[in-house]
Amino acid sequence: MDAFVMCFCTAWEQFLKAILIERDGEECIFRKTSKRGLKETVSLRECLDKVYPEKSNVRKNIEQIAYLRDQAVHLLMPEIQGIMSRVFQSGVLNYTSKFEEFTEVSFLNSSHAGMISLVGEFKSPPAAIMKSTYGDIASEIIELASSVQQDVEASDDIEFAIPLNVKLVFATDAEDGSTIAIARADEGIEGLKKALVIEKPVDRAKSHPLLQKDAINEINVRLQGRYDETKLKKHLSGTCRKTGMPAINRNCFDAILFKNKWKQSNNRYHYKNQYPEIRYYSNDLIEEFIKKVMENESYLKVAKDSYNKRKVN
Structure with a gap:
């Protein structure tokens, strides 16, 4: 999780700067030259201010993960992967769609799924076990998980976090237009491993x-x-x-x-x-x-x- 939030934030910052350069010119991503003569680029949050409105769930998702990077990376313990993975996966899907919309090229090769694993266990362990494992910091970990859980439920939007009523599937369409699910995220990683990605020959x-x-x-x-x-x-x-x-x-x-x-x-x-x-x-x-x-x-x-x-x- 540490590595993910760092790479995720860096990827979005570079991508948003590319959007701003295309739209407003290269100078727009630089701050005024400091007293020491150094040219600094604007931060991820400053980029967000210029690209996405305040109420955007895409922006809210990035800000949540940026908060983890800046303020709470020490709280990213395995026990909270359940709720965090839902936020992370939405971030991956958002990045993929916005990247393809901007560049008009595929983000990943068609043989890749472009997904991370959704963790199946969505409940945090009892507070007593958390405290025996992590000591005084346990209460902060539990508070973070609870806060994110509340935000997810309040938002109920796939651009912020994967809702539990949404099924990520490897699928194909039947002749009548209905969806044939080959593997579902709620089947766990083993279910996804069983999925076959078949590249249909192009006529x-x-x-x-x-x-x-x-x-x-x-x-x-x-x-x-x-x-x-x-x-x-x-x-x-x-x-x-x-x-x-x-x-x-x-x-x-x-x-x-x-x-x-x-x-x-x-x-x-x-x-x-x-x-x-x-x-x-x-x-x-x-x-x-x-x-x-x-x-x-x-x-x-x-x-x-x-x-x-x-x-x-």
Whole structure:
């Protein structure tokens, strides 16, 4: 538990700073230079103030674990793993979802579960046993466990702590849409060990049917079918050699994929065949590409400037 709270807080602090840098620029994470000339970055709690509202349960979860790191790490004894593991697991799930939302890439390889163990024993041992084991500090340990238990019950939200009525499962969907549970967290670690993670082969021809030239052509067809020439000229920088109409070209396409990191892995937009090495693209990419380019007049220009500058360097 000591190691978890330290690594957890460090991971969130670095991640929140990345969000702030992307949003407000690199200087926003630095405090004013001290008298000794040292540049210090803001703390985890200062990052939370800038990213999440005070009532956010994601923020509340991080603050609870940060409190353990700063004030109560000496109280993290095995007897309170039951309640703490519920808070920790929610923190892992929150981090995973926010990471993927921000980076648009998978947090872990699809063959990993991305879970820690939920401890099955949720009751603390009797006070007499705790006092005989830990002496005077026992009352503080019990008070901490009780306080966290009250917060969990009051919150009753999976973003703060796993409620007992929520089942973490390795599951698949039946043909009728119902869930088939393969293993449940309440079966203990042995139940999770029995779970099989089966990677279903992707039918690339259905999910990602387009080569690059086909994707570019389809984007231009849809753009010209939905928007007039005046609007397209404001958002697009190139023209079609045959028609003279505003259009995207290969450089535009590569720049947008680079900006969004879609080619870094196989995902809903991009699929890389290994042998032979061929890249394919989905219809989802077409729509997402158009959405991003047409929401902001400077989006494509900024993406191309960044991409082309990188190529020159």
